[in-house]
Amino acid sequence: MSKQLFYIEPFMRGNQHAPFNAAMLQVLQCVYPEAAVTLWCSPDHLLALKEQSPLSAQITHKPLNVPALQTANKIRWFYKHAAECWILTKLLIQAHSDAVDLVYFAFLSPPAQWLLSCYRVFFFKKCNIIVQLHGLELLKSSAQNKAVDRLYAWLLRNAFSRKRSGLYYIVLERRARSYLQEKQLIPPAHLLYIPHPYLFPQPVARQKSANVVTFVHLGVARLSKGSQHFFELAKQFKEEIAQRKLIFQVVGHLLPEMAPYVNSYVVYPKKGEMLPLAEYQEALASADYALFCYGTDSYELTGSGALMDAIAAHKTILGLRNPSFSEIFAIVAQPPGVLFDTLEEMEQYIRSIIHLKTPSQTDREVAFKMLQEHFGVANVAEELRIQLKRVLC
Known part of the structure; x- marks a missing residue:
């Protein structure tokens, strides 16, 4: 029986992270060539992925209602986090019900990572989960940073402190891996490093003035x-x-x-x-x-x-x-x-x-x-x- 994979993008919309997700989908398909992949993302993000590269026939898209972000709108920002946490909860239940072999989260905000770590203490223990880490500069937050950044840093550190079997993290930078290990935030057994995947098309021919x-x-x-x-x-x-x-x-x-x-x-x-x-x-x-x-x-x-x-x-x-x-x-x-x-x-x-x-x-x-x-x-x-x-x- 072929493996089942969930590829989940619960936060980004449209072109956000589209180059990365388009490449990472192909990476996972190379690793698991026979797997049936369910791609969970917003419809506009799916369109952006298809602009980067055609999707394989083995990928089935399931739409998610991912709220758009509105700058300087605190209520909207809270709603976006709440929606992400609901998506996280719903799809973990779905993955458990379908006996999915691997769940890959392409991005999780600090609140969602904290919630996932809490869930793992009591639920979804048999499901292998990988979380892609982005934007770890938050971990260096100091008293001079904004209150929300300090809160995010605390949530990440607290989430990492609840390490449970079957939960793994991927970083795209060697120095990020070294930092997380030196600070004893994530043990080596739960931390993976890969180069930043990218789809490289043929460079477009230049058409410009030679003197500028x-x-x-x-x-x-x-x-x-x-x-x-x-x-x-x-x-x-x-x-x-x-x-x-x-x-x-x-x-x-x-x-x-x-x-x-x-x-x-x-x-x-x-x-x-x-x-x-x-x-x-x-x-x-x-x-x-x-x-x-x-x-x-x-x-x-x-x-x-x-x-x-x-x-x-x-x-x-x-x-x-x-x-x-x-x-x-x-x-x-x-x-x-x-x-x-x-x-x-x-x-x-x-x-x-x-x-x-x-x-x-x-x-x-x-x-x-x-x-x-x-x-x-x-x-x-x-x-x-x-x-x-x-x-x-």
Whole structure:
């Protein structure tokens, strides 16, 4: 009898995490090629997944009512968490009733993770459950952080303290695995690591003016990503921008918190919503450089989907040196770009690009190909197969 798998996305809608989920679905199917997979997600998320890649005939979709998130609406935010916890409860009961072999949660917020850990003390003990961990920067929350972030950190720590057999966690960063083990939050027997899976299409052919250099900020512009520095950098090149020597462009959307920092030197969408996939890919294809201003002490425990997009599109990466980028650059002998210790160093390098010829990309093309093999479905599936054999034998 073939295995039954539940793939559950109870929180994200539309394009949110669509590149990851589309790739991870294929990873699980490589690991369990004969399994019948039930995909539980919102209808708009299903459409976003199909934009990334056609779904296998072995995947059956079951719709979920996942509430949309409304910025700065506390009632809506509470309702979204409540809905997620209800989905969690309902589908665990369903999985127990159907004797599902493996339940994979593509994302769970801290409240839902805490509830799951409580359930495992008394219920659903025979069901193998895997929780995909994202955004673990919350664990470093201090007294200076917002009260809600401190609450989320407490919920995560408390959830991890209730470890029960059959409950496992996956991280996508080696340093996140080391942090969780060093802090004794999750023991090695319950913690898996895999590279961030990604579907790598053929890069779209560039169609742009040869005399204009384009720098893009990928994804959501927000303070936690240092996006305000992207606007500050653009201002330093206002003369060159006016002369059409270069373009600074946000390929994504801006959160309201960015309002005090926007200026006329950056091209950005005026609508406060995610770009359609086709528009996003077209803008990325026309770029020369993907520029990242993440802080040097940020993204230590969280990967960057935007960085994966840059690797997919073979765009030279310019960024501040931080744990996330350093880990990825260390995978290959020839780097896929340049990392800087300060924004001033980055500014000087950009000036050298404008006034000198762009450096040869030959070595970087080799780096992009190697990174795509590392994060490709086949390699990630093999890594996951080994890890699951260790814990589910």
